[in-house]
Structure formats: C-alpha cells, structure tokens
Amino acid sequence: MTKSELISSIFDNKSYLCVGLDPDMGRLPKCLMDCEDPIFEFNRAIIEATKDYCIAYKPNLAFYEAHGAKGWESLEKTMQVIPKDKFTIADAKRGDIGNTSRLYAQTFFDQLNFDAVTVAPYMGEDSVKPFLSFNDKWVILLALTSNVGANDFQMLETKQGNYLYQQVLEKSQCWAGDDQIMYVVGANKPEALAAIREMVPNHFLLVPGVGAQGGDLREISLAALNKECGLLVNASRSIIYASSDTDFAAAAREEAKKLQVGMAEILQQIS
C-alpha cells in the first residue's frame, strides 16, 4: 500500500486505529475451543467485528509461532480474511545479516503479503535495507518502545549528545524516505512523541500501548499528529479481550468503535 493510499484510507474511514491480532490460547473465549482452529476463528470474528472502525491489522508473530506449523497456517488463513483495503503489519521485530534479512522480507512481503514488517535496528543499515527493496512495502523500525527496558539502551546518551533512539531516527532517514519507513514509538511517552515528531515531521509513527498498556489517545494524538495524520495507533488486548464470553466479538466492536469515535473527532481538527 502506498503512503497516499494509506492517508486516504485514514480520512475516508475517520480512523487511524490498528488492531493487534495477538491471540493467546489462554485467553480465548471457551466457546471457540472446540473449533479445529480456534486462533483463526477468533481472528476471523475479531476482524469481522472491527473492520468498520480500523484501517490496519497487526498480528504479532510470537502468538502464531507458539503453535508451530499449525500456528503458521492460522496466520496464513488470517491474512486471507483481512479485507484488501486494510494495511497489514507483521509485528516480527526481525533483523539479521543481509542475505538472511532478505529471506525474512520475502516471507512477509511476497508470501504472506503483508504491507509492513517491524524491524529491530541493532544490526544497522545492511540488516534493514533488504526490507526496503520491495515496491509499496514498509519497514517499521523500532525507535522508542513502550516497555521499561527502553531505558536500558534506547535512552542511552551518545557522544553526539542525543539518545540512541534519536540516532536510529537520524541515520535511518538516509536509508529510505517516509514512503517506506515508519517508526515504532510507545504511547506512554507523549513528550518523546512530540520531540520525535519534530525530528521526523513527515513519517508515520506506529504507536502501540493505548489501552491495556495505559497510553491516552488524545494526549498521544495531540503530541504527534501531522497534517496527513501520520499516526497508526495500535490497541490489542483492550479490544480483542474486551470480553472472554460468547459476546467477545460484539465487545471488541464496541471497544474499537470507542477509539474510532475519538479518532474521528481528533482528525476533524486537522482537516
């Protein structure tokens, strides 16, 4: 998906919500447990219930790999039921030497047909570049994550006078433009979000951590929206586990709708 298609989708749907498809077998509704593929049936119901309110879906690979070959099949089937106009993100946090990163890129872009992959920057340019050689596909580079451990290295001050995550933002802008790279920035860091927006005025930011992880939608948005929106806000657990009963899909729909209504109001202020 191109950047202009993504922006159109956001303003057409009045939403910049990404729904995280992180199906944890221990938390799935009991009513699905007799299905042949509970993970896929859960995802299908969640997608059907939320598709009117979101513009992107983000499966985290860990939840599929946990079930081996069967989990991988659940992921493939899930990708087939996501509507074609949704932006899809493989939350895989990969990154390896060049020939190996190329294989990961082929897997997620060519075979599974994702629009984007999250990539860890630690191994540098040649570990990220192979993901950037696909048309209309995206790298979403980890910059400043929402977990406590972000302080260990991402917030280390460098000799250049800024933090490591700012070095990641700076250097990676030489690798490709804002039509191919986005950045992950945690929702629990609104001051940092505003500073990051100054450094990368035109890039999309993927902001996880709204909902279960505690980030506030309005605060995040005011800190980091740009005139093209420039934000994908992800919620996973607060939506997909809104109820653990037979009404789980309806409850997920309500949670997604709440966030979308908030987003529609916020978007109105910039259009």
Add this chain to the structure above:
Amino acid sequence: MTKSELISSIFDNKSYLCVGLDPDMGRLPKCLMDCEDPIFEFNRAIIEATKDYCIAYKPNLAFYEAHGAKGWESLEKTMQVIPKDKFTIADAKRGDIGNTSRLYAQTFFDQLNFDAVTVAPYMGEDSVKPFLSFNDKWVILLALTSNVGANDFQMLETKQGNYLYQQVLEKSQCWAGDDQIMYVVGANKPEALAAIREMVPNHFLLVPGVGAQGGDLREISLAALNKECGLLVNASRSIIYASSDTDFAAAAREEAKKLQVGMAEILQQIS
C-alpha cells in the same frame, strides 16, 4: 544443557565447532529436489556427515519461515535428528515486550527443545528476561555482529565513554550469569574479540563469520579463548555448501573435519 556439560562436550570431542543449518532452496543439491522435504533431507545428511566434528548446531529461523508451515515442520523434524548430546541454538534474533518474549521463549525452549536462542538487545532487560527463566537454557545476546551495519549503532560511542555493544555487555551481566548468557561477536573483529574477552572473561562467545564470511579460526581463537574454551565458532555456508553435487555430505564432512582438526590443536594449548 548446563555450562559444565557444554565444556565437557568441547574437550571430549576436541571441537568448538557449531554448524549453521541454513538451507537455502536455491543452493540445495539437485539430487534432493524430488524428496518430499528437501530441506529436512539436506539437514539430515549434513548432520549425519558432520556430527563427529561439531558440538553444536544452529538453524537460522529465516530459512525455515521462508517456507511457511512446511518450513516449520522441516525445522521440527530437524530438531528430532540432531543427536541429544549436541548444543542447539535457534538463531532467531528475537526480542519483544515481556509477555510476547515469554511466548517466543516457550516456543524455542519448551516446544522445539532448543538449548539457546539468539536475542536482540535493543528493547532492554524486560525483553530478554523471559528467556532467562528456563532451567539450563541460554540467551545468546547480540553484542558486536559481523556485518558492516554493526558500525551504525553497535559502535556508537556513548556518553559513558564506551561503545553501545560494551554497554550491552556491561548491563546484561546484571541480568544473569555466565551459565545463562552468551554473546554473539563477529569473527571479522579479532581486536574487538580480545577486548570483549577482557570484559567478560568467563562467558561463552558465539562467533559466526568463519569460512564464507572470511574470519580466521586461529586468529579468533587466540584472541578469545579462555581456560574453559569459552568459544563456539560457527560456520554455515563453507560447510553445508562445500559441494552442490551428490557428494555434498562427504564434502561437508571434510570441511567440518578441517575446522575440527584446527580446533583440536588449539585446544591442546590450553589443556
């Protein structure tokens, strides 16, 4: 596998060779292409041919995920034919927020029964800790990798006066001991290897980059051996693609043997 079992295996077998199982469909011998599962048959032949000369195997996940569910099955079958006394490393370079890292850890340790997983440090302590809560299982943390991109961030000077990779070595030593953490250090950096050995005198180092990537076994070993050996030297392409013909297994055996003979000589000097 415990640290003392690993050390015994090294001195009993007079080898610290790890064979990288990175089966690239484009490079497999043609004679295997009619098999139902060429990747598994290739791995089985390579394992049978090299097991007398190595003490560890390291499949890189990218080469299996590239084939979806079928690739995952090839990996599961491969794990079953690796002799039980070999140390097994999932070269996955994972790392995510806590609850997600925990799932990855369960996948590689409990389900696939690997002894170790490579982990990227960018997300910090709470992304690595879940991998450290399994008995006799190991995290192999990326420190200084063999690719050019290692210069981008790993070699950034921090305000503390040392490099980022040295900060990774320093901080991670507070997370667990040398019986649970190893470090990845590229074979093309012998001076750095010697400096790293000073910082972590007792940790095992996993050193990829011998063979196809150009690292010299003797130089590496003299720079970084300790009295318990403390090294796992990995070779992938130079062994597994030593021949692309029907004699591929015999050729792999010869290449593995060459390295093992070199290692036996070097080990003699420290025992």
